[in-house]
Amino acid sequence: MDIEQSLFLYGQLTTYELEKRLLPLSERRTIPKDTYILEQGRKSDEVYLILSGLVQIGALSLEGRELNMRLCTPFDIVGALGLFQNDVHHFYAKALDDVEVGVIPMEKFQQEIIADSELAVEIIKWLTLRVKSNKVKYIDVLLNGKKGEIYSTIIRLSQLFGIKTDNGIEIDYPITNQQLATYAGMSREKTNKLLKTLREKGIISINKNKITIQDIAFLFHEIRDH
Numbered sequence: 001m002d003i004e005q006s007l008f009l010y011g012q013l014t015t016y017e018l019e020k021r022l023l024p025l026s027e028r029r030t031i032p033k034d035t036y037i038l039e040q041g042r043k044s045d046e047v048y049l050i051l052s053g054l055v056q057i058g059a060l061s062l063e064g065r066e067l068n069m070r071l072c073t074p075f076d077i078v079g080a081l082g083l084f085q086n087d088v089h090h091f092y093a094k095a096l097d098d099v100e101v102g103v104i105p106m107e108k109f110q111q112e113i114i115a116d117s118e119l120a121v122e123i124i125k126w127l128t129l130r131v132k133s134n135k136v137k138y139i140d141v142l143l144n145g146k147k148g149e150i151y152s153t154i155i156r157l158s159q160l161f162g163i164k165t166d167n168g169i170e171i172d173y174p175i176t177n178q179q180l181a182t183y184a185g186m187s188r189e190k191t192n193k194l195l196k197t198l199r200e201k202g203i204i205s206i207n208k209n210k211i212t213i214q215d216i217a218f219l220f221h222e223i224r225d226h
Contacts, residue, residue: 018122019075022049025112026102031095038079038093043086045106048078053099056183059091068185070133071153073160077126084110096183149184150194151219154204158213167205168214176209 026049031037038044040059055072069091072078078093078101113120154171161173175183181191198204203219205212213219 018119018126019049021116021119021122022077022104023102025108026104029101029103031099031101033095033098035095036092037095037099037101038089038091040090040092041088043088044079047080047104047106047109048093049102049104050074050076050078051100051102053095053097054183055099056094056096057091058094058185068149068183071156071183073156079106080109080123081127081130083113083123096179146184146186146190147194148223150180150186150191151223153180153184154211154213155216155219157211158216162213165212168212169216170212171210174209175211 028051031053037048037055050072052074055076055078057069057072057078059067059069061067072093079089082089113123157171157173157175158169161171162169163172164170177191177195178188180195181188184191195204195206199206201218203213203215205214
């Protein structure tokens with residue numbers, strides 16, 4: 001897989017057509033920071049289209065161990081993986097910022113899919129991309145541990161907030177080391193050490209909590225070549 005293909009999988013996973021079809025069906029709602037949008041082990045009768053902010057998808061083991069599964073960004077869809085199953089969620093979704101969402105009742109969402117074949121096709125495309133993206137991420141974690149998780153998170157943020165500059169790709173979203181550690185499910189101490197190493201190698205620079213990626217190829221190659 002080349003870098004362009006990888007960037008696609010790390011970027012937003014909804015298409016313009018899907019966004020255009022879902023927005024008119026939704027009602028806007030603001031979710032305060034640190035609020036659970038979905039709770040593990042409970043059913044939900046709503047689907048959420050993220051319009052702004054970041055949402056962490058995770059799960060708790062029986063021993064209380066937390067597993068970070070993915071980071072959702074604007075125009076990701078949350079709560080749609082259980083379509084037509086009427087099952088409880090096996091994960092939670094937590095707002096990491098004040099998040100604005102478009103809320104669609106699950107029953108209405110399912111009725112629209114049944115009635116609109118073009119929407120159904122777009123949903124299938126999205127589900128297929130989600131499976132591919134999850135596969136890429138799990139491989140990253142299995143082969144590279146938490147280092148791969150940090151690299152993946154930085155790449156994903158660059159796809160959403162990245163601005164090309166003379167120095168590289170600036171992530172135009174202030175983020176503290178603690179926030180990055182939370183997004184990646186890693187301790188702050190290990191995150192600090194890893195970011196320091198990347199700065200010393202000239203892979204990234206950080207100014208006023210904004211990360212500039214100076215060598216994104218390095219991040220991809222570190223993930224893919226192990």
